[in-house]
Every structure is written in C-alpha cells, then in structure tokens.
Amino acid sequence: MDVSVADPLVGQLLDGRYAVRARIAKGGMATVYLALDERLDRDVAVKVMSPALVDDEDFVRRFTREARSAARLNHHGIVQVFDQGMHEGVAFLAMEYVPGRTLRDLMREQGPMCPADALDLLEPVLEALAAAHRAGIVHRDVKPENVLIADDGRVKVADFGLARAVDAGTAHSQTGLLLGTVSYLAPEQVERGVADARSDVYAAGVVLFELLSGSKPFAGDTAVQVALQHVSSRVPAPSTRVAPIDPAIDELVLLAAARNPDDRPADARELLMVLRETRRRMSPQALEAVPAALSGASAADTTTAPVPATPQPADAGAAQQDQTMALAAVPLGPVQAPPRRRHRGRNALLVVLVLAALLGAGGWYVGAGPGAYVAVPKVVGSTQAQATQSLSRHGLSADVTQGYSERIPAGTVISADPGEGEKVRKNGSVALVVSRGPERHAVPTLAGLSEDAARKAITDNDLRVGKVTRAFNDDVPEGSVVSASVKAGTQVRAGTTVDLVISQGPEPVAVASWVGKPADQAAAALGKSGLKVKTSQAFSNTVAEGLVISQKPGAGTAFKGDTITLVVSKGPQLVLVPKVVGSQVEDAVRELKGAGFKVEVHNILGGFFGTVRSQDPGAGEKAPKGSTISLTVV
Known part of the structure; x- marks a missing residue:
C-alpha cells in the first residue's frame, strides 16, 4: 500500500x-x-x-x-x-476492497508458471468474464493489473466498463485517441477502436501466454510499435519461449489470441470450456512441468519499423509497456530522424518541415481521408438486415454476434457498439448483438447420477444447483440422486435453480430381542419397522409353543428391507408310548429307550420274576420325547 x-x-x-x-x-x-x-x-x-x-x-x-x-x-x-x-x-x-495483491505482483515474484498454476489462475478470471459477457458487458481492459488475488486466495477481476467510459470520453477528439493497455489490446481495438467479448478473450490469451512464458508476446521501443505488432503479427506459441510446454497448451493460447476475432471462442464461457477440456486431456506430469526459458529466445517473434512515440506524462510511468496509455489512431510509417549536422538552423528547419508534413497528412487523413469519422446511425430495435443496410449507407460494416434476450424478438438488434451517435472511423465496423430470442436450456437427466456428476451436469447446462436435501431410500444407492425439482428435458431459463434429493441409502432401524416372546407379536413389530421377517419352527422342551426360540441377527441395528429370521417353538415333540406290560424288564427298558424315553424301574418283592406288571404313562398314550416312563416290576 x-x-x-x-x-x-x-x-x-x-x-x-x-x-x-x-x-x-x-x-x-x-x-x-x-x-x-x-x-x-x-x-x-x-x-x-x-x-x-x-x-x-x-x-x-x-x-x-x-x-x-x-x-x-x-x-x-x-x-x-x-x-x-x-x-x-x-x-x-x-x-x-480486496486486501491482497495483483496478478502482476504474483507474476513478478514467480516468473514462468507450470500449466496447472497458470490455468488455476486464469479459470476464475474466465468465470468472471463469462458472467459479464452473459450480462452484455465487455471488460475491454483485461490485464494482470486488473486481476486481484485476495489474501485468502480468491481471484477477482476489477474495472469493468472503465476502459469503455474513458475511450468514449476521448473518442471525439480529432486525433481519434484509442485507450487501452497496449500489451493486451486485440487487433480490432487498435485498428477500429471497437471491442466485444472476443476482445476480452484475446487479452485473456495474452495473459495466459505471459503466465506461462514470463514475458509478453510483443516488445518494442514504443507503445505504438507494440500495438502495431498485435495488428500485423500473431501471438507466438509459448513453446517458442519456454520448455517444456504441452502442445495442448500451445493450442489453447493460439486459439484465444487468434488475430482474426472470428477464429477465437465467441466469449469467455466458450474459452472456459476449452480450458477445462485442455486440462482434462493433459497428463499430471505435463500440467506440473515448470517451464524454463529457451536459450536465444527473443522477447518478440516479429519486428516492426520504428515509429514516433506518443509523449506520456511524467507521473504515468511511461517506461512500463503495460500501463494504460493513448495511441494515435492514424497509422504512422517509418520516419528517419534528420542527420546530425553542425548547422543547427538547418536541423530545426528540417524538423519543422517534417512535422508540418505529418500534421498536414494527419489532418487530411482524419478530415476527409480513410481516417474520417462518421456517426453511428440508430440500429437497435431493427432487424439484422435493416441494421446492416443502414450501416452500409453510412460507410460502415456490421460485425454480428448473437445473444439471448427475454424481451427482444429473435433477429432483432439488441445492442450496438459503438452506440447511436458515436463517432467511428469511415469504413470501420459496428459490433451488433442480434437476439436469438429467450435463452432456454434443457434440464438433464439427473436421477441415478452421483451427486458430483449431477452438479456438473447442472452447471454444464448453464443452470444452478439449488437446495440439496438428503433422504433415506431403499431403492437408490447412497450418494446418488433420488429426484430433481425440475423434470428432465424441461426447457428453462439460464441460471434456473434445480433442487436435488440425494439418497442416504436404506434407513437404519433399531432391532430388539424377541427371544422367549410371542412370535406373532415379534413379526408384527418387525414388519412395522420396515424389516422383512422369515420364520421357521422347531420342537423345544424348554420354550413353550408359539414363543421365539432364537433370532438372527440379534438385538442391534439393521436397515429397512433387511430380513430377520425367527425360530418359533412347536413345543415338545410327543411320542407314542409302546406297550411293555408283561415283558421282561430288560426288554421293556430297551424298547422304551429306543423310542426316546427315559425309564424309571420300581421293583415289588424284589422284582424276583423280572416281569413288568404296569407302566405309566400307559401303552398307546403320547408323551414328550425324552420324558420318563415309570415301570412296576415283580
């Protein structure tokens, strides 16, 4: 500070x-x-x-x-x-107020950056420019000094509209001053003094070149020389200055900084999409490779004939090529300085003659020649054909791009730059934005996608992610989209909010122990909790009929739709008691044990004869398996 x-x-x-x-x-x-x-x-x-x-x-x-x-x-x-x-x-x-520093400060500290760092810095700049272009606003002065990096790492773009205001405020002077930052001016800004979204794209391409190479694409002794190189030469590939540079990065820079505006992405949003695709195609090694200057690399790939420098105020820092400055719109050819002679009078006379010639030529150029200015007619609200014809009658051409409008019918001119009544050089062009009608985007199919994939699909279609709620769902896997607030395929405005419901998987359920409790009550309670119940039956001498013998899984937590298995008691197993009265005790005991009973023997008179006199329970009765049969033996 x-x-x-x-x-x-x-x-x-x-x-x-x-x-x-x-x-x-x-x-x-x-x-x-x-x-x-x-x-x-x-x-x-x-x-x-x-x-x-x-x-x-x-x-x-x-x-x-x-x-x-x-x-x-x-x-x-x-x-x-x-x-x-x-x-x-x-x-x-x-x-x-953004406490921090400018991108220029960071570039001075770091020098050439690896592609990953350069793209990380340019991406938020393009996001900001895309929002402005969507609103019909062109920055006109994209440069590192206008990119602020906050102390918390946020990247912000400043000075929207300021260059346009300054340019308009001085455009009526006879010299036709063109304002902008010379190192980042698009060729059409130098030639015609007009700019659209593609001019911002060009400047962003130059910024990316400088991030990667640590130098500007063009250099010269004067700002005019640098500006003319933007018109006559194309921005070189970063790989001509530093290495290693992936060819995909070269392609990205050359696309953004194409000399012909029609060869560039239409706006920052299109360039942003290309940037993201470029990053996706590159390997991690190529993204992280730190470039180093090539030996013998020139500060500029082209040379320009010397032209007179425009005088600058002393406090404007004229030595810096990247500051805001004024350029004479009249093309100037090479001027040879008069040879130094001993007769200063003759030198002064030569200087006066040269200046007079230049002023005379300049006066003709801007008064009646190709540099003369004409007023832009009213074209906003006309059809594209009507606007083009009207401009042609005034010696101007139309540079047409299309944009969406909720109010202006398709085919009608939304805006003109320069606007009605503003001065434009004869044979220059006026940037027209023609309505495409209302902007509508189809809502993509989101159900079943992961949350990250759904968010990307929404933003890729120029829509916004709205409220995200999470709910238990038995059918949709955890982390996937259950539903969206707008039906897939619906045509909606750009920026429409789409709410999402994300599955948390099946809902957890507390499970109690039902062992020893009535099976019918267990099945009802478990079913009410959203659990499935599977039952089987088994005999039990210890658990009464109808009660639960065992449960799997036991007490704890399950999820809706899970199955709980119950084993239900049928009570003890009953066996037919065989007849053993009259049999010898050894045979009777053997037969009863074989039927699954225990035997208790009571002898009378010492059981001298060894014959079973009676049995309890009696023959033909049923008794629980494993129960005791009492025999009386004489």
Missing part, C-alpha cells in the same frame, strides 16, 4: 460518506485509495479519476452510465461496484 507519499485526498471525506485513509496505487487514468464507508462501517476501495478526464463532459456522462452497468454485475469473481459520484469536481467509484 502506497502510504508514504503525501496526497491531498488522504484524510478527506468524499461525498460526506467515504473517509479516505491511504493511497493504495496510482496509474495514468486513476488513483486508488483505501477508505472507510462511514455509513455502512466497512472498508472500500475508492478509485478517483484523473482530473484531465473529468474535464470532459462526455466522459463524465459515459462514466456514470458504465459504472451503473458494472454495479449490476453480481458474481463472486468480480470486484463489486458499490457507488459512483462526484466530489468537488472529482469523479470516483466506491468498490469492494
């Missing part, structure tokens, strides 16, 4: 609300301060615009409009805009 430099705003109260505490950073267009929002008692970052910009009424009007648009963005990866205002001639934004 830049707290050492004295600053007149530090200590002031902006708009009666924001108490400025310290200066955080300063750039060519704005200075950022840490302030306290005294109304809500929270820290905020206050971005104060340069006084030179505030003097332009068009800028102030556009700045206010763009700030309101940015404030509507609500995404965890976007620095939120809370407020916008003017205080004693100072235009400012109050934004979310």
Whole structure:
C-alpha cells in the first residue's frame, strides 16, 4: 500500500460518506485509495479519476452510465461496484476492497508458471468474464493489473466498463485517441477502436501466454510499435519461449489470441470450456512441468519499423509497456530522424518541415481521408438486415454476434457498439448483438447420477444447483440422486435453480430381542419397522409353543428391507408310548429307550420274576420325547 507519499485526498471525506485513509496505487487514468464507508462501517476501495478526464463532459456522462452497468454485475469473481459520484469536481467509484495483491505482483515474484498454476489462475478470471459477457458487458481492459488475488486466495477481476467510459470520453477528439493497455489490446481495438467479448478473450490469451512464458508476446521501443505488432503479427506459441510446454497448451493460447476475432471462442464461457477440456486431456506430469526459458529466445517473434512515440506524462510511468496509455489512431510509417549536422538552423528547419508534413497528412487523413469519422446511425430495435443496410449507407460494416434476450424478438438488434451517435472511423465496423430470442436450456437427466456428476451436469447446462436435501431410500444407492425439482428435458431459463434429493441409502432401524416372546407379536413389530421377517419352527422342551426360540441377527441395528429370521417353538415333540406290560424288564427298558424315553424301574418283592406288571404313562398314550416312563416290576 502506497502510504508514504503525501496526497491531498488522504484524510478527506468524499461525498460526506467515504473517509479516505491511504493511497493504495496510482496509474495514468486513476488513483486508488483505501477508505472507510462511514455509513455502512466497512472498508472500500475508492478509485478517483484523473482530473484531465473529468474535464470532459462526455466522459463524465459515459462514466456514470458504465459504472451503473458494472454495479449490476453480481458474481463472486468480480470486484463489486458499490457507488459512483462526484466530489468537488472529482469523479470516483466506491468498490469492494480486496486486501491482497495483483496478478502482476504474483507474476513478478514467480516468473514462468507450470500449466496447472497458470490455468488455476486464469479459470476464475474466465468465470468472471463469462458472467459479464452473459450480462452484455465487455471488460475491454483485461490485464494482470486488473486481476486481484485476495489474501485468502480468491481471484477477482476489477474495472469493468472503465476502459469503455474513458475511450468514449476521448473518442471525439480529432486525433481519434484509442485507450487501452497496449500489451493486451486485440487487433480490432487498435485498428477500429471497437471491442466485444472476443476482445476480452484475446487479452485473456495474452495473459495466459505471459503466465506461462514470463514475458509478453510483443516488445518494442514504443507503445505504438507494440500495438502495431498485435495488428500485423500473431501471438507466438509459448513453446517458442519456454520448455517444456504441452502442445495442448500451445493450442489453447493460439486459439484465444487468434488475430482474426472470428477464429477465437465467441466469449469467455466458450474459452472456459476449452480450458477445462485442455486440462482434462493433459497428463499430471505435463500440467506440473515448470517451464524454463529457451536459450536465444527473443522477447518478440516479429519486428516492426520504428515509429514516433506518443509523449506520456511524467507521473504515468511511461517506461512500463503495460500501463494504460493513448495511441494515435492514424497509422504512422517509418520516419528517419534528420542527420546530425553542425548547422543547427538547418536541423530545426528540417524538423519543422517534417512535422508540418505529418500534421498536414494527419489532418487530411482524419478530415476527409480513410481516417474520417462518421456517426453511428440508430440500429437497435431493427432487424439484422435493416441494421446492416443502414450501416452500409453510412460507410460502415456490421460485425454480428448473437445473444439471448427475454424481451427482444429473435433477429432483432439488441445492442450496438459503438452506440447511436458515436463517432467511428469511415469504413470501420459496428459490433451488433442480434437476439436469438429467450435463452432456454434443457434440464438433464439427473436421477441415478452421483451427486458430483449431477452438479456438473447442472452447471454444464448453464443452470444452478439449488437446495440439496438428503433422504433415506431403499431403492437408490447412497450418494446418488433420488429426484430433481425440475423434470428432465424441461426447457428453462439460464441460471434456473434445480433442487436435488440425494439418497442416504436404506434407513437404519433399531432391532430388539424377541427371544422367549410371542412370535406373532415379534413379526408384527418387525414388519412395522420396515424389516422383512422369515420364520421357521422347531420342537423345544424348554420354550413353550408359539414363543421365539432364537433370532438372527440379534438385538442391534439393521436397515429397512433387511430380513430377520425367527425360530418359533412347536413345543415338545410327543411320542407314542409302546406297550411293555408283561415283558421282561430288560426288554421293556430297551424298547422304551429306543423310542426316546427315559425309564424309571420300581421293583415289588424284589422284582424276583423280572416281569413288568404296569407302566405309566400307559401303552398307546403320547408323551414328550425324552420324558420318563415309570415301570412296576415283580
């Protein structure tokens, strides 16, 4: 945090609300301060615009409009805009304060990064840009300085709409100033001063190149030279600077940073999908490989003829190629400096003549030549064919992309960039967004999927995971989707919430011991608890008929649908008592024992004859097996 430099705003109260505490950073267009929002008692970052910009009424009007648009963005990866205002001639934004550092700081510390780390950093940036593109907002100034890395590791993108406001505020000057960060400008921004979602994709590709290689794709003595290389040369593959680089990573960078906008992904969401697929295709070894600079690698793959540098304010840090700066829109050819001679008068005359020639050529170029500006006609609300014809009559072409709209009929122009009345160079193009009608997505089939697979299917279809509840289910395995709140195949709006019910498997049931208790009561109670009951019967001399002899499994916990096996007593087994009266005692005992009885012998007169005189129970009666038969022997 830049707290050492004295600053007149530090200590002031902006708009009666924001108490400025310290200066955080300063750039060519704005200075950022840490302030306290005294109304809500929270820290905020206050971005104060340069006084030179505030003097332009068009800028102030556009700045206010763009700030309101940015404030509507609500995404965890976007620095939120809370407020916008003017205080004693100072235009400012109050934004979310993100304690941490910029991606530029991290890149300076680490140098070239392995693909895994580079993709981890770019992915949340693309998620934020995708949310903005879905809302119809183009960033226009994607660069490492506008990517904040919070102390807790969160990645956030800042300054949505600011570049557009600044560009609009200065576009009416005769020189046709084009603002942006030169190292990340898409060719169409340099050539025509227009940008759409594909321009952000290009800048993201350049950022990825720099993350991997530790250097920018193009270098030059002046910012103009660098900008012209973006127009005339294609961004090189990272593998030309560092190694090892997987070919899939080269393909990703070259796709995003294609010179022709039509060759790039249509928006950040498409690039995000390509990034994720690239990561999926790469091996862990390739993802974790740390690249090193190749010997003899050049800082730029192309060279450019020298052109005069645009003078920069001393405090803007003109030595840094990646800062915000102004580029003359008039193409400049090579200019040879006059040879040094002893006669300074002749030197001065030559300089005056050269400058006069340049100014004259520039005046013709922007006044009547190809650099002349025309006003964009009203095309919003027209059909695509009508808009194209109207632009053609004004010497302009249409660069058409399509977007969804809930309100605008399909085939009708939703927006134009630049907008109605804005100045565009003759033979330039206007970016039109034509309605595709309402955006609808089919809800995928989710029942039976794992929770992770269901979440991915929902987000892959531009839908949101809603409330997730968990319930016991006998038929669906634990961790799988039982049902979704929206029927599969239903066409719904993007961002529609889909609730999920996830199975916890069968419900656990407490099982009591039913041993020695009535079997019918046991079966009823177990069945009521959702358990299945299987019974078998067995004789028992100790357990009365109808009572449970044994239970498996025993007391404890089971799950609904499990089977409990009960063995139910049939009582003791009854056996027919054979007739042994009149038999000799030895034969009688043998026969009774063979029938499963015990024998008790009572002798009369000493049992002299050894003959059974009587038996109890008597012959033909039934007695429990194992019971005792009493014999009287004489």
